[in-house]
Amino acid sequence: MDDGMISIATDFSRSPAGRFISDGPASGERFRRDFLIPGLQRHDRLVVDLDGTRGIGSSFLEEAFGGLVRLGFSASELMRKFVFKTKDPSLESEIRSYWK
């Protein structure tokens, strides 16, 4: 199985902020477009490291991860493909709640 790895803090931004691209350069929409969608297309499983940032807002998380469902990815596919690496279990449960 081919695993991809994305770290929000090192690959994207230490200060992810905002929902849409119009809100700033480290928005959830941009993260989804530039990292999550290509990662899902290239790999069978995508490991996302959520640690190391200066805090992640729910608006960012909802747009980045919840937005995938709005773009047509099925909830079961997302549940299967994503693996989260984090010290804070509430981040993972929040993200998965957007796919239910």
Add this chain to the structure above:
Amino acid sequence: MEIAIPEADILLKFSFVVTAIVTIVGWFVVASMTDRREFRKEVREYVKDAKATCEAVQASAHDYWLICDKKSAGASAVVLKAEVGNLARHLQILATLGVATPSEMMADVRRAATGGEFEKKGRVRTPVDQDRMAELAGSIQDLISSIDMAFYQRFKPRTQRQWSRFIPIVGLLFISRDA
């Protein structure tokens, strides 16, 4: 009621052993009770800190959603995210100390504090922001209740765990039966 008294010479022969055993067992009991009491105090301090952080999250959210202007919104958002992160860390520490709360509760707090139009450029205040504050207050109350419940599950009140207080009664029953 008659109470059986063993013969005096047997008691005298082994009295030093009984005394030593009772003393050693007493040390262990006292040490373990002291450890438990100190550990309980430490955990209670963490619980207090977690509750104070809940209040800090509420205050920062109030500042971001209802008070700050466009110029200070960025700084206010950073403070709010830091406080939410701080609360999440407190809950992780409490979980390692045996006082675990469901992760969905922290997710609810984060969603209420930093969801919707959080960090939106040029955000304007709307009546929905008041509803968000009410939602956040409810989520925080649920979380605090859950922390308290977990704490008292971990450190049960005295009446629920002190089965040892029945030992003398059971001992008396055995002695009277033998007699």
